[in-house]
Amino acid sequence: GAGVSQSPSNKVTEKGKDVELRCDPISGHTALYWYRQSLGQGLEFLIYFQGNSAPDKSGLPSDRFSAERTGGSVSTLTIQRTQQEDSAVYLCASSLTQGGPSYEQYFGPGTRLTVT
Amino acid sequence: GQSLEQPSEVTAVEGAIVQINCTYQTSGFYGLSWYQQHDGGAPTFLSYNALDGLEETGRFSSFLSRSDSYGYLLLQELQMKDSASYFCAVLMTTDSWGKLQFGAGTQVVVTP
Numbered sequence: 096g097a098g099v100s101q102s103p104s105n106k107v108t109e110k111g112k113d114v115e116l117r118c119d120p121i122s123g124h125t126a127l128y129w130y131r132q133s134l135g136q137g138l139e140f141l142i143y144f145q146g147n148s149a150p151d152k153s154g155l156p157s158d159r160f161s162a163e164r165t166g167g168s169v170s171t172l173t174i175q176r177t178q179q180e181d182s183a184v185y186l187c188a189s190s191l192t193q194g195g196p197s198y199e200q201y202f203g204p205g206t207r208l209t210v211t
Numbered sequence: 212g213q214s215l216e217q218p219s220e221v222t223a224v225e226g227a228i229v230q231i232n233c234t235y236q237t238s239g240f241y242g243l244s245w246y247q248q249h250d251g252g253a254p255t256f257l258s259y260n261a262l263d264g265l266e267e268t269g270r271f272s273s274f275l276s277r278s279d280s281y282g283y284l285l286l287q288e289l290q291m292k293d294s295a296s297y298f299c300a301v302l303m304t305t306d307s308w309g310k311l312q313f314g315a316g317t318q319v320v321v322t323p
Contacts, residue, residue, distance in 0.1 A: 126309060137298060137315035138254070145309060186253065192309055198244045198261075198302045200311060202253035 097121070099203035101187050107209045108177055116172045116206045120189030126197060127170050129162055130186045132205070138186065144170065145192065177210045184208070213237040215314035217299055222320040229286045231317045233299035236280060241302040243275050243282045244311065249295045257284070257297075286319065294321045 100119045108114050120127050129141040140154035144164045155161070159178075164170040174181055184205040190197035215235045223229045233243065242261035246254040260266055260275035260282060272285040286293055296318050300311040 128311075130313075138313040140310065140312065143310055151310060188254075190309075197309055198242055198259040198311070199256045200254075202255070204253050 099187055099189055099201050101185075101203040101206050103206060104204065105207045105209075107211060110179060110210055111176055113173065113175045114177055114208065116174075116185050116187075116208070118170045118172070118187030118189075118203060120168065120170070120187070121191075121201055122168075124189035124191050124201070125167070126190045126192050126200075127164055128188045128190075128200060129170070129172050130188065131183045132186055133183045141172070141185075174208075177208075179210045182208055182210045213301070213303070213312050215299055215301060215312065217297075217314045217317045219315070220318040220320065222322065223289055224322050225289055225291060227289050229289060229319060231284045231286070231297050231299075231319070233282045233284070233314055234280055235282075235299070235301050235314075237301045237303055237312060239304040240277070240280075241304045243273070244300045244302060245271075245273055245284045246298045246300060246313075247295050248298065248316070254298065259302075289321050291321050291323070294319060 102117045125146045127144045130138040142162045143151040159175045162172045184207050186205045188200040188202045190200045217233045244259045245257040248254040258273040265274045270287045275282040296316040298313050298316045300313045
């Protein structure tokens with residue numbers, strides 16, 4: 096079946112502009128995660144949606160970052176008033192949680208964001 | 212707080228064996244996962260340990276000692292295609308059920 100998809104694959108924006116990044120998880124996956132990865136670095140957790148529960152927003156670096164997940168499926172990560180330090184690859188992942196936490200996350204190809 | 216430590220880089224020749232260690236300090240530990248990421252690619256799941264001991268999956272094995280807060284990934288019969296970054300990740304149960312906390316990654320370089 097189809098994997099996790101993300102769009103756009105690349106985004107170049109000017110400092111101060113808003114951007115929206117989209118994630119389509121694997122159909123039926125109840126959990127969805129957003130991560131940020133700077134060049135040569137590890138994965139920085141941003142936000143986590145689990146079913147109908149309130150999202151875990153503990154990783155969002157500032158109030159310029161927000162995310163929503165509509166209908167338990169597609170998610171959008173929005174960055175307002177972008178700054179140069181926001182430049183990174185934004186990765187989305189989904190997992191199937193049935194009766195217990197899932198240790199296996201399926202990642203999308205990422206969106207490379209460049210803020211000029 | 213939460214922290215995971217793993218070496219930044221390991222270099223080995225084709226056919227060799229490489230061990231990537233991961234030590235962690237987290238609350239609400241549930242298990243340890245390992246992911247592989249090739250340059251420019253997405254991370255992909257390799258293995259998971261919830262209980263102490265060794266899990267073997269082909270050329271790759273993963274080990275966990277909960278009492279020592281320590282695990283490792285063993286790559287055997289190294290191939291050029293194994294050149295990638297490898298991340299350990301703790302599955303946590305506190306703060307947020309089912310959240311993975313990733314280490315900074317280990318770059319494995321395989322030489323001919």
